[in-house]
Amino acid sequence: MNIIVIGLNHRTADVEIREKLAFNAETIVVGLSRLMDLPGVSEAIILSTCNRVELYVYADNGVAVTERIKDFLSGFHSLERSRLDKALYVYYDDDGVKHIFRVASSLDSMVLGEPQILGQLKNSFDLSLSHKTSGIILNRLMKKAISVAKRVRTQTRIAENAVSIGYAAVELSRKIFNNLDNKVFMLLGAGDMAELAARHLTNCGVKEVVVANRTYERGCALAKEFSGRAIQFSDFKKELVNADIVICSTGASNYVITHHEMERIMKDRRLRSVFIIDISVPRNIDPDINKIDNVYLYDIDDLQGVVDTNMNERQKEAIKATNIIDEDVESFNKWLHSLDTVPTIVALREMADEIKKDELTKLFNRLNNIEEKDRKSIEIMANTLVNKLIHPPTVALKESAEDKDTLISTVRRLYGLNGDRGDR
Amino acid sequence: MVITFELALSFYFAAAILAIVELVVGIPTISKAMKVLIVAGFVLHTVNVFMRYVLGGQLPVTSLHEAVSFFTWSIVLIFFIIELKYEVSLLGSFVMPGVFVLMLSSSVLPRQIKPIAPTLQNYWLWVHTTLAFWGDAAFAVACGIGVMYLLQEHFVKSKRLGGLYRRLPSLQILDEINYRLLTIGFPLLTLAILTGAIWAEGVWGSFWRWDPKEVWSLITWLFYAAVLHVRIHSGWHGKKSAILSVIGFTAVLFTFFGVNLLLKSLHGFQ
Secondary structure, eight states: OEEEEEEEETTTSOHHHHHHHOOOHHHHHHHHHHHHHSTTEEEEEEEEOSSEEEEEEEESSHHHHHHHHHHHHHHHTTOOHHHHHHHOEEEEHHHHHHHHHHHHTTSSSSSTTOSHHHHHHHHHHHHHHHTTOOOHHHHHHHHHHHHHHHHHHHHSOTTOSOOSHHHHHHHHHHHHHSOOTTOEEEEEEOOHHHHHHHHHHHHTOOSEEEEEESSHHHHHHHHHHTTOEEEEGGGHHHHTTTOSEEEEEOOOSSOSBOHHHHHHHHHHTTTOOEEEEEOOSSOOBOGGGGGSTTEEEEEHHHHHHHHHHHHHHHHHHHHHHHHHHHHHHHHHHHHHHHTSHHHHHHHHHHHHHHHHHHHHHHHHHHOOSOOHHHHHHHHHHHHHHHHHHHHHHHHHHHHOOTTHHHHHHHHHHHTTOSSSSOOO | OHHHHHHHHHHHHHHHHHHHHHHHHOOHHHHHHHHHHHHHHHHHHHHHHHHHHHHHSSOSOSSHHHHHHHHHHHHHHHHHHHHHHHOOTTHHHHHHHHHHHHHHHHHTSOOOOOOOOGGGOSHHHHHHHHHHHHHHHHHHHHHHHHHHHHHHHHHHHHTOOOHHHHHSOOHHHHHHHHHHHHHHHHHHHHHHHHHHHHHHHHHHSOSOOOOHHHHHHHHHHHHHHHHHHHHHHHOOOTHHHHHHHHHHHHHHHIIIIIHHHHSOOTTOOO
């Protein structure tokens, strides 16, 4: 029996193939049942996100089943095998477990450490649970993956510090202003990145949003989106006296705020701090205003610099995370191997012998004047009792083929051989 | 009695070491351990001050050793109040090294309990000195907060957003605490000068005698009055206020040590 991971992600397949291979809420259910129908497959989970499609399968004879799964994928999504094969990766057993742990911990994500993947994995697992396509092995594997991901999250700083321009702007605002709910935010101009950053900021709950756009109607539309107030572009310098956080992205070819103007505005603000983010290229705000007291000016490169530093930090943390994952892969494998017949029979016998020994010692301690002959008889009786009791399960374990895993798992649970109670 | 002082000094020393380590590595457990050490040191310190009061029968501020020790005790007290109210991360790292140095300098000074001139023995001693010491202690912590502000401001301005930047509090909260401490310290200092004047009138017959301590207290008082004035009327907060709090504290230190060590004063310890 093998654990098989077959999949593709943003590194191995471009978006065209990824969207072809993606499963949606309906096709995933159909896909799961078709997958289970393939000969040799005993458990299956499908994970489908915009950056990856992965199939986790527990099956007999991994290599042959892998071919069947590839054929199934190719047929199901009508994509030629040759194109599909180029994008796919396949991992077996240890490597597969490790890959799944890495995915769950967001080490394999496009944005290292992003948190959504764990939720997506949980959803896939829940779906397979409710359709009963995952069983003893994959259930345990998924639970372990989720706990590994949580361990990585709490024991490393992989998810700390903003790695997008928008979040970097929010984090900086918080370091300057502490809380944002009494702050006025002004969006000057428009543009994808400016709007994205504005959305992050407004989601954090600023007191008021002011939008100034050269096209007043466009400003009104944006203001509506951020539940703010639109003003005439020509009035923005007046409004700057009240704004605490400013994102500027106008298409101007020269500075819309000069050093001299900013100095005057600061006087009118009674020197209250202001955080200005100039996303425009070419820059729209005189970089020298950063030298004015209580004015903090960041341009797009500065923010990108912050993001890059944080990304590097995450990469360092990823190394720590890898160590955690390696530990957990090992402990999972230990459990997996314990599911074999021989270790289970050995464990069963050891348990029975242990009980026998304990009980005999207790008995002999109580009966102190006992003859050697009687002592022997009692021991023989105990041995026979033990042997007869564990004989039928031992035979059943040795004979089983088809439902071996279920039986092993049942025996281990009934006799408490797992040493933990996680196997549910 | 000696042992409580030595132990308090040792605890402050250990806390100061942890405070500096914490500044470099940033592990929350270290900061917790540091706080435990400070609490232990403070309790012992309090016992020491109290025992000196019992033995001497007066507020233990009659020798330079006692005065510095009581000043240090007041700083730790103010530190706890700010910690409880604001939970400022890393504040200990900027206060404890100073606390240790003060305590150390107190430890090398002669320690015998000296009687105070009977004319000075009344409750004015309590009111006047306690107010003055607590006011100075508030200025001391404001100086620590000011240094934190200047560091953090430097990080944000120069866009060097490393580990220390992440662990230091936000600029706004630091500025708020700085202001709060100035508005605690200033009234205390004002009252200390007023009660001192009244006391002096009772003992020496005049409110103001241009004693060096009086002059320097007045200079300190004028300085902080100016700091608060420009803050309220011209919006001088943030960096400027932080720099002024640091400068102001050097004036406090001079009034405290310089006057006693360099100049001859009625506030001297015979």
